[in-house]
Amino acid sequence: MWAIGEKNGVSVLRSKSRQVCFILLMGIFVRFSLLLAYDWPIREDTVQHVINSTLGEWRNGHFHAGIDINAPCSTGVYAIEGDICYKDIDTLPPITIRGINIGHFRYFHVVIRDIIDDTSYVGPDSLFAKTDTADHVHLQEADRRLTAPGPSANDAIWLN
Numbered sequence: 001m002w003a004i005g006e007k008n009g010v011s012v013l014r015s016k017s018r019q020v021c022f023i024l025l026m027g028i029f030v031r032f033s034l035l036l037a038y039d040w041p042i043r044e045d046t047v048q049h050v051i052n053s054t055l056g057e058w059r060n061g062h063f064h065a066g067i068d069i070n071a072p073c074s075t076g077v078y079a080i081e082g083d084i085c086y087k088d089i090d091t092l093p094p095i096t097i098r099g100i101n102i103g104h105f106r107y108f109h110v111v112i113r114d115i116i117d118d119t120s121y122v123g124p125d126s127l128f129a130k131t132d133t134a135d136h137v138h139l140q141e142a143d144r145r146l147t148a149p150g151p152s153a154n155d156a157i158w159l160n
């Protein structure tokens with residue numbers, strides 16, 4: 001083995017340095033991708049879930065501003081991020097709660113637990129709602145913390 005290294009010393013060094021660079025790059029990539037990952041609002045978050053709709057689909061005069069995760073009615077919905085919540089409540093009758101903003105995320109098609117008031121703190125990974133009869137969770141991610149209710153919550157730009 002050493003004889004091969006001595007005969008072709010330069011090529012052995014290049015090969016070793018390539019291996020070291022590859023391992024370093026893979027380590028950096030894995031570490032960076034872990035920083036970007038976050039939990040899923042539907043359990044189990046380690047299995048695949050069907051996505052019914054994606055960001056940017058054309059919908060009768062507007063683009064769909066989020067993703068729809070398939071989940072039968074009454075499926076538990078968990079907060080991806082903990083923060084003060086802001087319910088998205090209609091201003092005209094019939095007054096209904098259409099969704100909720102928590103941290104960087106907006107959730108629609110959910111029935112929010114009675115114990116959660118507007119401006120309550122919702123902890124990360126906590127069960128805060130169940131899906132309604134639409135059989136999916138509409139999830140939007142903003143470029144900033146959502147610090148207001150409503151569709152134009154502090155001029156957020158939707159990322160997913």
Ligand SMILES: [Zn+2]
Nearest residue numbers: 066067068138
């Ligand atoms: Zn949707």
